[in-house]
Amino acid sequence: MNADTRAPLLDVRALTKYFPLRGTTARVHAVDDVTFAIARGESVGLVGESGCGKSTLVKLIARVLDPTDGRIYFDGADVGTIPAERFARVPARARIQMVFQDPADSLNPRFTAFDTIADPLRRLGTAPTGQSLRTRVAEVAELVGLPRALLGRYPHQLSGGQQQRVGIGRAIALRPSLLILDEPTSALDVSVQAVILHLLADLRERLGMAYLFVSHDLNVVRMVTERVLVMYLGRIVESGPAAAIFDAAAHPYTRALVPAIPVLGSARHRERVRLSGEPRSPVDPSPTTCRFFGRCPDGFERCEREMPVLAHITDDHEAACFAARR
Amino acid sequence: MSFTVAKGETVGIVGESGSGKSVTALAIMGILHPAARVTSGRAVFGGLDLVAASESQRREYRGRELSMIFQNPRAALNPIRTVGRQICDVLLRHANLPRVQVRPRAMELLARVQIPDAARRFDAYPFELSGGMCQRVMIALAIACAPALIVADEPTTGLDVTTQAGILDLLDELRRTTRTATIVITHDLGLAAERCDRIVVMHAGHVVETAPAHRLFTHPRHPYTARLIASTPRPGAKLTELTPITGAVPDLRGALPVCRYRSRCDRGTDACDEAPLPRIAVDDGHVVACRFPALT
Numbered sequence: 001m002n003a004d005t006r007a008p009l010l011d012v013r014a015l016t017k018y019f020p021l022r023g024t025t026a027r028v029h030a031v032d033d034v035t036f037a038i039a040r041g042e043s044v045g046l047v048g049e050s051g052c053g054k055s056t057l058v059k060l061i062a063r064v065l066d067p068t069d070g071r072i073y074f075d076g077a078d079v080g081t082i083p084a085e086r087f088a089r090v091p092a093r094a095r096i097q098m099v100f101q102d103p104a105d106s107l108n109p110r111f112t113a114f115d116t117i118a119d120p121l122r123r124l125g126t127a128p129t130g131q132s133l134r135t136r137v138a139e140v141a142e143l144v145g146l147p148r149a150l151l152g153r154y155p156h157q158l159s160g161g162q163q164q165r166v167g168i169g170r171a172i173a174l175r176p177s178l179l180i181l182d183e184p185t186s187a188l189d190v191s192v193q194a195v196i197l198h199l200l201a202d203l204r205e206r207l208g209m210a211y212l213f214v215s216h217d218l219n220v221v222r223m224v225t226e227r228v229l230v231m232y233l234g235r236i237v238e239s240g241p242a243a244a245i246f247d248a249a250a251h252p253y254t255r256a257l258v259p260a261i262p263v264l265g266s267a268r269h270r271e272r273v274r275l276s277g278e279p280r281s282p283v284d285p286s287p288t289t290c291r292f293f294g295r296c297p298d299g300f301e302r303c304e305r306e307m308p309v310l311a312h313i314t315d316d317h318e319a320a321c322f323a324a325r326r
Numbered sequence: 327m328s329f330t331v332a333k334g335e336t337v338g339i340v341g342e343s344g345s346g347k348s349v350t351a352l353a354i355m356g357i358l359h360p361a362a363r364v365t366s367g368r369a370v371f372g373g374l375d376l377v378a379a380s381e382s383q384r385r386e387y388r389g390r391e392l393s394m395i396f397q398n399p400r401a402a403l404n405p406i407r408t409v410g411r412q413i414c415d416v417l418l419r420h421a422n423l424p425r426v427q428v429r430p431r432a433m434e435l436l437a438r439v440q441i442p443d444a445a446r447r448f449d450a451y452p453f454e455l456s457g458g459m460c461q462r463v464m465i466a467l468a469i470a471c472a473p474a475l476i477v478a479d480e481p482t483t484g485l486d487v488t489t490q491a492g493i494l495d496l497l498d499e500l501r502r503t504t505r506t507a508t509i510v511i512t513h514d515l516g517l518a519a520e521r522c523d524r525i526v527v528m529h530a531g532h533v534v535e536t537a538p539a540h541r542l543f544t545h546p547r548h549p550y551t552a553r554l555i556a557s558t559p560r561p562g563a564k565l566t567e568l569t570p571i572t573g574a575v576p577d578l579r580g581a582l583p584v585c586r587y588r589s590r591c592d593r594g595t596d597a598c599d600e601a602p603l604p605r606i607a608v609d610d611g612h613v614v615a616c617r618f619p620a621l622t
Contacts, residue, residue: 190557191554198565216486216487222562264555274492278456
């Protein structure tokens with residue numbers, strides 16, 4: 001990733017977040033030395049299993065959590081040093097927004113759809129009151145395909161798909177340049193998911209936003225992203241164009257992850273790499289042992305005494321593995 | 327709704343939320359919410375009608391002949407009892423084993439579901455185990471008395487895909503070795519396609535189509551099944567190929583049309599409003615509840 005010539009929108013360098021374990025000096029390495037960038041208007045997928053640090057990474061970037069170490073540059077400015085509690089009041093807040101997994105849980109039950117969409121506009125927008133506010137909310141509702149008649153309703157009076165439209169409306173009301181989508185469709189039925197995915201693709205095209213799309217559903221990620229980051233126990237183990245990740249994965253973890261997704265219409269019980277055992281503990285893991293060692297079908301003695309770092313497979317495809325498939 | 331499951335067979339019940347998948351499972355098990363009643367119909371299991379049977383008869387069957395795997399294993403397990411004790415409880419209640427053999431048998435079951443270091447995990451509480459491990463414990467409970475039928479309600483929803491694959495491999499293996507019949511309830515069409523012999527598609531409380539798995543996904547005849555498949559992301563497919571299903575499930579509280587898919591259907595005619603809802607056998611083992619089955 002040549003950050004200098006492409007002037008990325010988001011540039012994350014050696015980002016690290018440790019959580020202390022209460023009553024001990026041990027620390028959970030939730031995000032460990034993560035470096036990547038997102039270009040303006042680019043759609044990047046972030047995949048990995050639960051507990052791999054996806055959510056922590058997303059919270060660091062959304063600036064609701066402070067990093068232990070590392071830098072977050074947004075549009076050239078160092079935003080990682082602004083404490084999370086103050087970030088809510090800086091202008092950059094308007095430009096990094098988030099859509100959450102469960103719309104029913106992430107909407108204020110005592111806010112109507114109108115209030116939910118108006119909330120960020122009132123706090124940070126340029127049209128905080130009166131007719132101009134109503135006009136802006138109506139515009140946003142139009143953009144996310146929410147019938148104006150539903151603006152007066154509370155979350156429990158809306159369907160799952162409508163709730164998620166409200167959640168998306170709140171996120172795009174301030175016209176962010178980076179939208180973080182944390183499992184935006186995994187609580188929805190497939191028929192509704194299809195609608196929301198189309199809406200998100202359409203909004204990106206119309207508003208020119210960049211997406212960081214977090215999901216465990218790799219088939220969905222493949223449809224809506226251009227580039228994919230694969231995380232395993234706090235570290236990015238592979239990064240590359242979506243097509244390369246899905247069709248020519250280099251890291252053994254990705255090669256186990258991709259075929260594990262059940263697929264419609266494929267031959268039953270395809271050949272796939274089966275992972276044995278449980279992931280290593282994220283509590284003070286050895287800095288000189290690959291995190292995937294022990295579960296990895298390709299591991300050898302070097303993996304136990306040296307931590308592999310991201311290395312180029314091709315120009316835009318990297319993997320952190322000594323046995324990476326080229 | 328009607329369907330059958332043969333010995334050693336895995337039947338998948340698929341459909342969107344609110345289609346009645348879970349209610350069907352709970353009705354079979356006889357553990358519906360007290361406010362719910364099975365108004366008519368039968369659930370015949372090895373000759374016994376479970377719906378008509380007394381609660382004590384059902385209780386005898388549950389656990390020994392019929393068992394259920396729930397969606398959220400951590401919530402379904404007893405949080406203040408070690409997993410080993412919970413397996414012993416089931417064995418003591420149903421297995422007719424001499425007391426001294428109960429603990430070793432429970433240990434064996436933990437090993438059977440591939441829990442590493444079973445002797446140590448025996449004394450673990452559910453909160454000390456990962457979600458995948460809890461689901462393995464749940465499967466150990468379900469197979470403790472070698473049941474003839476296992477009902478698995480979204481057994482891997484909420485688990486990671488690699489964990490999911492391991493759990494499903496385990497269920498497959500148990501089925502092959504013990505010839506247990508399995509009903510898998512899932513919203514994941516891919517999972518159903520890969521793991522089930524036969525599929526039952528539900529929509530708004532009705533079975534709209536039943537067919538062998540491969541046939542259903544290659545030749546869906548009910549318009550709802552076809553739309554459901556078209557709205558499921560497939561690897562390599564483009565977003566433009568993903569088509570949503572229009573409309574919504576009818577309100578099940580009011581008077582219902584003969585065909586509950588009618589308002590969402592693009593091929594419906596007035597003939598669709600005439601009772602009864604047809605059940606057309608379009609092929610061997612392939613039945614569709616539609617007057618105008620799609621030609622595929």
